[in-house]
Amino acid sequence: MKRTAFFISDGTGITAETLGQSLLSQFENIEFIKLIRPYVDTVEKARNMVQQINAAAERDGERPIIFDTVVNREIRAELASCNGYMIDIFATFLAPLEQELGDGSSYSVGKSHSIQHNHHYQDRIDAVHFAMDNDDGARTQQYDNADIILVGVSRCGKTPTCIYLALQYGIRAANYPLTEDDMERLQLPPALKQHKEKLFGLTIEPERLASIREQRRPNSRYASFAQCEFEVREVENLFRRENISYVNSTTFSVEEISAKILVQMGIERRLK
Amino acid sequence: MKRTAFFISDGTGITAETLGQSLLSQFENIEFIKLIRPYVDTVEKARNMVQQINAAAERDGERPIIFDTVVNREIRAELASCNGYMIDIFATFLAPLEQELGDGSSYSVGKSHSIQHNHHYQDRIDAVHFAMDNDDGARTQQYDNADIILVGVSRCGKTPTCIYLALQYGIRAANYPLTEDDMERLQLPPALKQHKEKLFGLTIEPERLASIREQRRPNSRYASFAQCEFEVREVENLFRRENISYVNSTTFSVEEISAKILVQMGIERRLK
Numbered sequence A, B: 001m002k003r004t005a006f007f008i009s010d011g012t013g014i015t016a017e018t019l020g021q022s023l024l025s026q027f028e029n030i031e032f033i034k035l036i037r038p039y040v041d042t043v044e045k046a047r048n049m050v051q052q053i054n055a056a057a058e059r060d061g062e063r064p065i066i067f068d069t070v071v072n073r074e075i076r077a078e079l080a081s082c083n084g085y086m087i088d089i090f091a092t093f094l095a096p097l098e099q100e101l102g103d104g105s106s107y108s109v110g111k112s113h114s115i116q117h118n119h120h121y122q123d124r125i126d127a128v129h130f131a132m133d134n135d136d137g138a139r140t141q142q143y144d145n146a147d148i149i150l151v152g153v154s155r156c157g158k159t160p161t162c163i164y165l166a167l168q169y170g171i172r173a174a175n176y177p178l179t180e181d182d183m184e185r186l187q188l189p190p191a192l193k194q195h196k197e198k199l200f201g202l203t204i205e206p207e208r209l210a211s212i213r214e215q216r217r218p219n220s221r222y223a224s225f226a227q228c229e230f231e232v233r234e235v236e237n238l239f240r241r242e243n244i245s246y247v248n249s250t251t252f253s254v255e256e257i258s259a260k261i262l263v264q265m266g267i268e269r270r271l272k
Helices: A014-024 A043-060 A073-080 A089-101 A121-133 A158-169 A180-185 A206-216 A225-242 A254-265 B014-024 B043-060 B073-080 B089-101 B121-133 B158-169 B180-185 B206-216 B225-241 B254-265
Strands: A002-008 A031-037 A065-068 A085-088 A148-152 A173-177 A199-203 A246-248 B002-008 B031-037 B065-068 B085-088 B148-152 B173-177 B199-203 B246-248
Touching: A002 A014, A002 A043, A014 A031, A014 A065, A014 A089, A014 B014, A014 B089, A031 A043, A043 A073, A065 A073, A065 A089, A065 B089, A073 A085, A085 A089, A085 B089, A089 B014, A089 B065, A089 B085, A089 B089, A121 A158, A121 A173, A121 B158, A148 A158, A148 A254, A158 A173, A158 A254, A158 B121, A158 B158, A180 A225, A199 A225, A199 A254, A206 A225, A246 A254, B002 B014, B002 B043, B014 B031, B014 B065, B014 B089, B031 B043, B043 B073, B065 B073, B073 B085, B085 B089, B121 B158, B121 B173, B148 B158, B158 B173, B158 B254, B180 B225, B199 B225, B199 B254, B206 B225, B246 B254
Parallel strands: A002 A031, A002 A065, A065 A085, A148 A173, A148 A199, A199 A246, B002 B031, B002 B065, B065 B085, B148 B173, B148 B199, B199 B246
Antiparallel strands: none
């Protein structure tokens, strides 16, 4: 069974998309064709959307599901004329919130993802540059400014996690790959030792690690199961010995790994 | 006036946070203390949350606003005993959606941000590595594999935009800084010329560019207003002459710039 879902907004569409995806993910038996339609900010564009929705309804033989965060009433009225099942996110929650907060909503478009509303926007951009400059142990002299330093074997997921922490939360995340040298020395390199309270470990199943490394350097010792198994075991020993908290990244997304890290380290995310 | 808002989930909390932020951003007169509480996945943790919420209610003299995407009914029942104003996102929308879709919800936790549900997860991770490897014109030989190549003067916002496109949408985004050499040659470098259909321009107000560059290299010619004004003017001329679409990044966030680029290039975001 196929159903089309539209995520429609007069801004970026991120809120409609995030909520819509969450809700639709609960229906496992249905295959959805998902279409994001940001910047539907004129009645004319809304009219065009209505045509797209009605065409999808005809094609599917079922009306599409519409997740809509349009703020403007005229545009919303135009959209409402479509042959879709409307989930009007703002209409559902704003009126009761106005009553609870005893204050009127500004009904302004796209505030949530604008620079103006986002007090920490520059922190997030600076953190992205920080994460890129401090990727893969390239430098250690900026560790004084790091909020967190991710450690683990090569290719266990450190880089995307740092980038996510930086971009979403403005957290200055560096990462340092632990190598065989570090393992043989049986202790942390000095650059890490002096920032021990910022360290967080990532680990991974050796099978998964070998398959990731195989894509990068086929048939290498680096990608062999024996090597991966050795490195993972040694690094986990190191984490335990040095009392470094760690997460196994094998079955988790960067979103999940990041949320777990922040909970475990007790870092409060910087919100707008 | 201060109010506390909690974003509570038994998963990452991303959906509760995104929707909650969007809704609260509409109330400009109220200052919110925002607290994300992911992985509230046992009744005991819920009981602890209730205590935190009640303490905030007492401190603020007003009940906190609770955005909750907890799926488990027992945990939700525990939470509901708090002295907060509950916005129960799943309860509000899931039952009507079940009726519309003629299918039961799986009521499973944290699906939206899990690897299992996210068919394009590996694409996103690969795209992040691609963006990092192809940042700042470091290489051009991988442009065959790029979905998009962002061009513009140094420090106009190309890097964070590429990272965002990669991480959120699995789009392989490279970026290439146009230098004075390129401007004086009055044409595109060969590496860009052969991928003209992938190019998208970023531009920026000279004042803003000068202030960003000043932080990086104080009192340099690079950061001078005259230099910034010259580069921006030349690059915009180049965009127009070569018929390259472009966006002015000055007042927009990476979320907004990315949404605009995708709309203008007609790229459909890869959704789960």
